[in-house]
Amino acid sequence: MSSVAMQIFNGISLGSVLLLVAMGLAITFGLMRVINMAHGDLIMIGAYVTYLMQVIFVQYIPEQFFDWYFILAIPAAFIIVAGIGMLLEFTVIRHLYGRPLDSLLATFGAGLILQQLIRTIFGAPNVGVQSPSFLQGSLEIFGLYLPFSRLFMIGLVIVCLGGLFIYLYRTRQGRRVRAVMQNREMATCVGISSRKVDSLTFAMGAGFAGVAGCTLTLIGPIGPTIGLNYIVDAFMVVVVGGVGALTGTVIGALGIGVFNTFFEYWTNASMGKVLIFALIIAFLQWRPSGLFSMKTRSLD
Amino acid sequence: MLELNRIEAGYGESAVLRDVSLTIPKGKLVCLLGRNGVGKSTLLKTLMGLIKVNHGHIDYQSHNINDKSPTWRSRKGIGYIPQGREIFSTLTVHENLQLGLEARQDQKKNIEPGHQVYDYFPILKDMQNRKGGDLSGGQQQQLAIARTLVADPDVILLDEPTEGIQPNIVQDIQDVIKDLKQTNEKTMLLVEQSFDFASEVADYFYVMDRGRIVYEGEREELTEENMRGYLSI
Numbered sequence: 001m002s003s004v005a006m007q008i009f010n011g012i013s014l015g016s017v018l019l020l021v022a023m024g025l026a027i028t029f030g031l032m033r034v035i036n037m038a039h040g041d042l043i044m045i046g047a048y049v050t051y052l053m054q055v056i057f058v059q060y061i062p063e064q065f066f067d068w069y070f071i072l073a074i075p076a077a078f079i080i081v082a083g084i085g086m087l088l089e090f091t092v093i094r095h096l097y098g099r100p101l102d103s104l105l106a107t108f109g110a111g112l113i114l115q116q117l118i119r120t121i122f123g124a125p126n127v128g129v130q131s132p133s134f135l136q137g138s139l140e141i142f143g144l145y146l147p148f149s150r151l152f153m154i155g156l157v158i159v160c161l162g163g164l165f166i167y168l169y170r171t172r173q174g175r176r177v178r179a180v181m182q183n184r185e186m187a188t189c190v191g192i193s194s195r196k197v198d199s200l201t202f203a204m205g206a207g208f209a210g211v212a213g214c215t216l217t218l219i220g221p222i223g224p225t226i227g228l229n230y231i232v233d234a235f236m237v238v239v240v241g242g243v244g245a246l247t248g249t250v251i252g253a254l255g256i257g258v259f260n261t262f263f264e265y266w267t268n269a270s271m272g273k274v275l276i277f278a279l280i281i282a283f284l285q286w287r288p289s290g291l292f293s294m295k296t297r298s299l300d
Numbered sequence: 301m302l303e304l305n306r307i308e309a310g311y312g313e314s315a316v317l318r319d320v321s322l323t324i325p326k327g328k329l330v331c332l333l334g335r336n337g338v339g340k341s342t343l344l345k346t347l348m349g350l351i352k353v354n355h356g357h358i359d360y361q362s363h364n365i366n367d368k369s370p371t372w373r374s375r376k377g378i379g380y381i382p383q384g385r386e387i388f389s390t391l392t393v394h395e396n397l398q399l400g401l402e403a404r405q406d407q408k409k410n411i412e413p414g415h416q417v418y419d420y421f422p423i424l425k426d427m428q429n430r431k432g433g434d435l436s437g438g439q440q441q442q443l444a445i446a447r448t449l450v451a452d453p454d455v456i457l458l459d460e461p462t463e464g465i466q467p468n469i470v471q472d473i474q475d476v477i478k479d480l481k482q483t484n485e486k487t488m489l490l491v492e493q494s495f496d497f498a499s500e501v502a503d504y505f506y507v508m509d510r511g512r513i514v515y516e517g518e519r520e521e522l523t524e525e526n527m528r529g530y531l532s533i
Contacts, residue, residue, distance in 0.1 A: 175398065178388070182391070183386055185370070185386075188371045188374070190374060190402050190447065192399070192402050
């Protein structure tokens with residue numbers, strides 16, 4: 001019984017990692033339809049921002065404040081990676097809207113540039129980030145040991161999701177975003193600057209990639225190619241959830257997380273992966289446009 | 301106020317509009333008539349900046365606006381109500397209306413409950429929290445008109461507002477257009493299929509055929525006899 005409960009927790013925990021990783025992509029690929037292959041590398045940059053923050057704290061800040069580095073790293077990763085995203089959008093992507101194949105290649109190239117940049121600055125070997133002390137250890141309830149770091153990730157993903165929903169559904173800028181993503185021509189005809197919306201939305205998606213990178217430092221060491229491990233997962237979650245549907249992304253991430261954990265529990269790690277991919281392929285045969293597809297009565 | 305001078309425009313290489321000149325004087329309602337597929341909607345899209353001009357120039361308040369974006373044009377007071385409504389179907393009625401405020405220069409954030417659009421279309425108030433896509437075609441058309449009126453535009457471009465809409469709503473929409481003309485003295489360009497309605501409201505009219513203006517005149521000249529060759533009456 002308790003082992004099943006533990007697997008459910010692990011599944012949710014894995015789902016929350018997947019969701020964090022995919023959330024930025026749900027914006028850049030899901031809403032904006034840019035096949036953003038640099039997403040993984042934006043995640044990687046977020047992880048290195050965290051590492052850099054740790055280095056700065058070790059060198060310049062008194063030791064008793066060390067734990068604060070992680071708290072500060074989250075907004076720092078968001079802002080810095082959002083800035084890089086904005087630059088990427090301005091220099092490359094804005095010329096490639098509506099050209100998915102070209103944007104795929106161009107963003108892949110941009111990702112390689114980012115990887116090399118990091119390799120030049122920090123070196124090729126992996127670097128370790130020490131978890132802050134308040135995230136070490138675990139919480140014991142009903143005989144289950146739930147690591148604080150995992151609980152923290154689940155909490156963080158809830159905060160990020162809440163923030164994103166409030167932004168999209170409760171603010172003026174969010175309304176503009178939804179209008180542009182739905183009907184670009186008409187949005188410009190009511191006076192919205194689609195240029196500004198594209199730029200800010202892409203930056204926002206990149207920012208969430210940064211936050212995801214920040215939390216990946218809690219899982220293990222980080223290296224310049226860490227993004228590659230997550231890019232497939234991220235696309236998988238967005239496609240299963242339904243391109244353009246944020247609710248789908250949430251359910252997709254949790255679903256994949258829980259199924260993956262159970263498959264691995266029943267078989268082994270590699271067999272589990274095989275089973276989850278088989279399940280996804282079967283699912284997409286049944287529903288090619290994902291869990292939630294956008295269909296409305298716009299013209300009848 | 302808004303003037304097209306010998307415009308040639310179209311999609312890519314193929315020109316849909318050929319040598320079109322048309323003037324919309326301030327405070328007047330100009331009707332654009334013609335059969336399906338002769339370029340009326342293309343003309344409106346060109347005026348709005350959705351289609352690039354190949355030759356000729358568009359003047360708005362005596363300035364050339366050929367290179368201005370649709371965003372710029374709408375913010376400077378050109379309101380566009382496209383054919384097929386093009387409301388934002390996953391946004392609520394209220395959100396759709398609030399998007400109409402984007403074009404305003406005065407940073408107004410909310411539509412006051414007693415706004416004129418709610419007098420024109422009371423249904424929009426009752427349905428404010430419904431999704432735009434759940435509305436019927438006629439209600440969507442009302443929403444599209446209201447969304448443009450909220451911006452308080454100087455010129456309104458209306459593309460076949462009563463096409464394919466249930467008859468009881470057609471009457472409402474025609475009443476609103478008449479009221480906009482009489483009480484608010486709005487400048488309007490109305491693309492219309494209904495000859496009767498056009499002859500009732502137009503100050504001036506143009507007839508298009510195969511991408512060209514083939515006939516124009518004052519309302520008095522807008523008679524069935526003169527139109528027989530150009531329209532399917």
